[in-house]
Amino acid sequence: MRTKRLLRAGLMGGLVLAGWLAEARTIVLDARQLERAAGLEASAPRHGWAMTREGTHSWANVIHAGLLDLTRGRCFLFAFSLADIPKGHRITHAELVLPISTWWGTEPRFYLWRVLAEWGHGVCWDYRLVGDKRLEWTRPGAAGMGSDRAARPTAIVRLTEAGSVVINVTEDLDLWQRGAAAQQGWLLSVEDPDVTIRFPSPLYNEASSWKLRISFEPEAMP
Amino acid sequence: MMQKVQGIGLALLLGAAGWLAAQEAPPVLPKEVKLFAATGAVSVAVCDEQGLLAAACRGAVSGVQLWKLDPDGVPSAEAVTLPPAVPAGAGALQVGPLRVLFHPRQPVLYVWQGCVLPPQGAPERQAADAEFRCLVVYRWTNNAMETVGSFVGGTHAFLHVGAAALAVDPEGRRLFMAPLRPVGATRTAIGWLDLDAEGLPKQTPVLKPGSLDNRGLEEFEMAWHPYRMDVPDFGDQPLWSLVAPSATVLWSGTPNGGLFIFDTENRRAAVAYCSVPGIKSSAWTMLAMDPIRPQFFGVGQYWPAIFRMAHAEGYPTLLPETRYEEGAACSSEPVVMTTEPPRVAVGGGRSVHAWTSDKNGRLGGERLVWPVPSAEVRAMAWSVRFKTLYVPAEGLP
Secondary structure: OHHHHHHHHHHHHHHHHHHHHHHOEEEEEEHHHEEEEEEEEOOEOOOOEOOEOOOOHHHOOOEEOOEEEEEOOEEEEEEEOOOOOOOOEEEEEEEEEEEEOEEEOOOOEEEEEEEOOOOOOOOOOOEEEEOOOEEEOOOOOOOOEOOOEOOOOOEEEEOOOOEEEEEEOHHHHHHHHHOOOOOOOEEEEOOOOOOEEEEEOOOOOOHHHOEEEEEEEEOOOO | OHHHHHHHHHHHHHHHHHHHHHHHOOOOOOOOEEEEEOOOEEEEEEEOOOOEEEEEEEOOOEEEEEEEEOOOOOEOOOOEEEOOOOOHHHOOOEEEEEEEEEOOOOOEEEEEEEEEOOOOOOHHHHHHHHHOEEEEEEEEEOOEEEEEEEEEEOOOEOOOOOOOEEEEOOOOOEEEEEEEOOOOOOOEEEEEEEEOOOOOEOOEEEEOOOOOOOOOOOOEEEEOOOEEEEEOOOOOOOOOOEEOOOOOEEEEEOOOOEEEEEEOOOHHHOEEEEEOOOOOOOOOEEEEEOOOOOEEEEEEOOOOEEEEEEEEOOEEEEEEEEEEOOOOOOOOOOEEEOOOOOEEEEEEOOEEEEEEOOOOOOOOOOEEEEEOOOOOOOOOEEEOOOOEEEEEEOOOO
C-alpha cells in the first residue's frame, strides 16, 4: 500500500517537473516587435526620426531613418514589446544582438543604457513626452544619469570588426520582468568625440537583424 | 413530367426575379456618404462655415465647379463654374484646375491652375510666361464667389504640370503650395505665402533687382513672391500631396512610400524624410491629417495598404501602424471621417474603402467598401458640420 502511494507521488512529481521544464523556453524578438523607437538629434530637437543625415546633392543634410549613424549629439531609443514573456516566469538569460555596418574614428565604442524616465508620444531631443504638457528630459537627449538613463551603462561595446555584437542584458530584463523597474527600453549612444558608428536601420529594411533573445522559466518549483 | 416542367419554370422565374432585383438594386451607401455629379474631379473641398462644396474638374468640362449646400448638407442641383484667371494677351489658353482648398476659417477659396503652354515664340506664349498666375483666390461675398486676384507666376511656378497641391495650417496663417521652381539644383520646391486675417496672401519683402548700392546695402520691395524650400530629388513628381499640421511644419508625400517633413523654422533640420515600411517603395504617398487626434494617415497610390502615424505638434513620432488589405487599390488622398466609430475613407476603383478605427484612432476595425459609379475616385472631402463624405461620381442624373 505504501509502495503504491510512493509510486503515485513519484509519478505526479515527475509530471509536474516535466511540465515545468517544458515551460522553460527561449524566445527571439526582432525589431518588428519594437513597441517604441525614436532617433534623437541635438540639431533637430523636435524630430523623433533623426537617425542619420547621410546623403548627397539634393539629399545632403536630409534627416532620415534609413540608417542609424550614432554619434555625439545623436542617440537612439528603443523598447521591445515583452508581452510574450508570461507572468510568473523569471529571466534566466537575455542577450541583445546588434548589427554593425561600419564606423569612423579611432577606438570606436558605443554605450547601451537602460532608460529610467517614461518616454513616448512626441519623444525628441528636448522632450520625453509631448501631450497636453511638454515633459522635458532632465538633460536634453535623455542624458541625465540616474534620472533619464541608468547611472551606469548596461554595456560599453568596443568595436574591432564589423558584424553583429552580442550584449548580455539579463540584468535589465530581470529588473523589468520582476517589476523592480519600469520597462522603458534602452538608449544607444556614442560618448566620444569624432566617432560615428553605423548600424543598419531597425526601422527600415533591417529589422530582422536587430534581435533580443530571452530565456525564461517558471519562477519557482511548484 | 408535368411536375418537372413546373419546377424548371419556377426556377427560371426565380432566377429572372433575382437578376432583375440585382440590376435594380441601388448602391448601398450609409447616410454619411453623398455622391454628387462631377466628371473628372481631381480635388474636392468643403467650406463648412458657408456651406459650400467645390471640385476641380478635368473632364469634358474643365473648371472649378461650386455647389451651395442646403441646411442638410445636400448640394444644389446646379453647379456654378468659376471663371479661370487667364491673362488678356494669352488668347484661348487652355487652362485647367489642379487643386481646390478652402481657408479653415474664412470664406476664401484657393485654386491652383495649370495651362497648356503655346509653342515657344508665339505671342500667347510670351503673355502666358509673363502674366499667367497659378494661384487664384476667390472670396464668398454676397452669396457669390468673387475673384480676389491671382498670384505666383512662371518665375516661381511651373505653369504646365499635371498635378499640384495646396495646404493651409489649421490656424489659417500660411498657404503652402507645390510644385514650385527650385532655388538650388533640385527639380522642384515647396513654398508658401503668409496669409492675413482675412485669409488673403500677404506680400513679402523681396530684393529689388539691381538694388545693391555702393555701400553694400540692399533695397527691398513688397511682392507676392512665395518663400521656397527645395525638395530632395526623386525625379519627376506627377503627384503631390501636402498637409500642414501647423504654420511652421509641412508634410509632403513622396514617390516611394514615405513623406518629407519640412521645418520652416529650423534651418539646421529643414528637411526630414520618413519611409514607412509596408508601403510599396514605388508608390506615391498621399496624406491626410486627423482633425481631432494627433495623428495622420497615408496611402500609397494603387497600393492596397494604409498607415497611421502619430505626430506631436506636427513632428511624426514613434512607429507607424500599417494595415494591408488585398483589393483596396487606393486612388485618392485619405479622408478622415469624424464619425462614431471614426473612419478613414480612401477612393478606389468604382468604390470607396473605409477603414474603421478604435477610440484611440488605431486601424483595428473592419474595412467597408461602398460602391461608386466612377471608374476611379480620385478625390473626396469630409464635412465636419454635416458629418458627410462628399464623393464625386460620374454618370449620375
